[in-house]
Amino acid sequence: MIGPQQVVVIATGLVTPSDNKKTGPMIQVYILIDELDPYEAIRQGENQGACGKCEFQGYWDEGAQKFRDVVCYVNKGQGPSAVWDADYEEKYPDYDEALHRSLFVGRRIRWGAYGDPAAMPVSIVRKFSAICDGHTGYSNQLFWIDRRRADALAQFLQCSCANKAQDAEAKRRGWRTFLVVPKGKEGPSNSIECPYYTRGVNCHDCLLCGGKERSAKSIWVEAHAMTGLNHRWEDE
Numbered sequence: 021m022i023g024p025q026q027v028v029v030i031a032t033g034l035v036t037p038s039d040n041k042k043t044g045p046m047i048q049v050y051i052l053i054d055e056l057d058p059y060e061a062i063r064q065g066e067n068q069g070a071c072g073k074c075e076f077q078g079y080w081d082e083g084a085q086k087f088r089d090v091v092c093y094v095n096k097g098q099g100p101s102a103v104w105d106a107d108y109e110e111k112y113p114d115y116d117e118a119l120h121r122s123l124f125v126g127r128r129i130r131w132g133a134y135g136d137p138a139a140m141p142v143s144i145v146r147k148f149s150a151i152c153d154g155h156t157g158y159s160n161q162l163f164w165i166d167r168r169r170a171d172a173l174a175q176f177l178q179c180s181c182a183n184k185a186q187d188a189e190a191k192r193r194g195w196r197t198f199l200v201v202p203k204g205k206e207g208p209s210n211s212i213e214c215p216y217y218t219r220g221v222n223c224h225d226c227l228l229c230g231g232k233e234r235s236a237k238s239i240w241v242e243a244h245a246m247t248g249l250n251h252r253w254e255d256e
């Protein structure tokens with residue numbers, strides 16, 4: 021719903037829980053371009069369906085034969101590519117309510133291990149957030165999509181912001197935010213720093229990034245893997 025390409029939405033970690041140290045044993049939801057693996061989608065400029073206008077995805081410089089301006093911290097060579105390959109080889113069954121619903125009950129779900137949850141209908145996010153016992157997720161698209169959809173998604177997702185001005189505007193619209201600040205910088209005073217870095221709590225146990233369903237302050241985090249962020253940050 022955020023670009024012209026067909027996407028697939030894949031939930032992993034249903035049978036064997038994820039061993040991701042930061043997120044803990046959450047169900048991981050990947051949003052991927054159906055016909056192109058994650059690298060190829062960006063290289064061909066065909067990734068909008070999965071990541072929308074997110075400025076962190078970078079682009080392929082044909083002349084220099086390399087990716088540029090990639091700020092996104094997700095290592096596409098690991099989870100996203102492996103999941104796309106497995107889907108290409110048709111290893112994942114299509115969702116069947118009678119067979120698979122119970123696998124979500126009592127579990128916690130992470131929307132957007134890769135890709136932006138705004139790529140799918142709100143009804144899917146709402147349905148599985150309700151079946152699960154807790155959820156986290158981020159969208160960088162809330163500013164660019166229809167306000168009614170954005171408000172509905174913000175019930176479940178943090179508004180992922182690229183700078184303090186966006187963070188302030190998102191809060192003005194009533195959304196909770198997630199802001200990554202460059203190393204050595206502080207987040208806004210009306211947000212709190214992610215407790216994974218202050219207290220070692222993982223996302224599975226924390227769940228603060230659950231959108232407006234959580235009545236808590238917004239979140240900021242210092243850039244750890246996102247080294248490309250520093251040159252584009254502007255203090256007010």
Ligand code: SF4
Nearest residue numbers: 214216223226228229
């Ligand atoms: S605030 Fe909590 S849920 Fe959000 S990223 Fe940090 S540990 Fe995860």
